[in-house]
Amino acid sequence: MKKLELLWKLEENNVNLDKNLKKLDILKKELETGSIEKKITNINRKLEILTNNSGIIKACIIEQENSLTQYEYEINLLNDKLYKDNITDIRQLEYLSFEKEEIKKKLKEIEIEMIAYMEEDESIESKHKDNVFILKELKENSKEKSSSIKNELKSLEEKVKQEESKIKEIADKLDDDLLKQYNNLKERKHSPIVLIENNICIGCNMRLPTYQLEELKNKENIINCESCGRILYLRD
Ligand SMILES: [Zn+2]
Known part of the structure; x- marks a missing residue:
């Protein structure tokens, strides 16, 4: 083969080698910091936040339940005073009735708040479930993807080796x-x-x-x- 032909062959092989080395680099990077890994980290973070929020909401619900019990107890006391005790003072009677209505109002408010908290808790729980499911899928995908990248890497490395030996072979035939x-x-x-x-x-x-x-x-x-x-x- 004429030297110019050899030189052209050398160039063709070098171009291919460069392309494959670039591909190899990209694959290695992908394997190191796969986008799926990032997604998994994000979902894990979200799950942590959701668990945290759910804990806060549950504590709020318990607090509200305690307040409810407390107000119910107070209403019973007032009822006893109003209907069982013989109150003769009309002012005291009026005052107790007024107090009873106030406590009833607070009771209603707390009940409404509690329903809201419970609804929020339910929505957090459903979000949590969704994220656990997504996480599971991502982990499975990640395993599959990384094994396919590893296979691709292996065959590309083989190709690069072949190209390098071919380049050496041609270079040996050319004068210095x-x-x-x-x-x-x-x-x-x-x-x-x-x-x-x-x-x-x-x-x-x-x-x-x-x-x-x-x-x-x-x-x-x-x-x-x-x-x-x-x-x-x-x-x-
Ligand atoms: Zn030119």
Whole structure:
């Protein structure tokens, strides 16, 4: 194989290798900080908050229940005084009745508040259930996903190894000076060797002089673009 052909093959393999190395990098990162892992962390945090809120609401309900018992007790006391004791003082009677109505009002308020708390508790509980379910699904997905990523990684690493040995094989066939020139260009430019299409260097879009095109056709010598310096390659 002519050296220019070898160089072109080398470039093709290098391009593939770069692509696969990038893919490998992305997969490794995905495996480390998978988006599913993040979601699981978020759900766990939400569950913690919900449990916390539910505890607060339950404490409120107990407090309200105690108040209710207390007010019911007070009403009974007042009833006893009103109907069993023989109160003769009309003012005292009026006062006790008034107090009884006030306590009744408070009792009603507490009952309403308690219903609201209970409804909130129910909604927290249902949210909690939903999140536990989502968490379970996510954990299962995460296991599946990470094992599929691991498989992909393995086959990609195999591919990279093959490409690297292929590159070494080609490089061994090229003489040192040409390899040096290629590597120097590779360090400075995106593509060290480029195609010519419609007599134009694809690397810099400059039209090539006719004498260069003739020289390129026999593929014996290495020709660099006069404008960008890249090695030129004419496809058959
Ligand atoms: Zn050029």
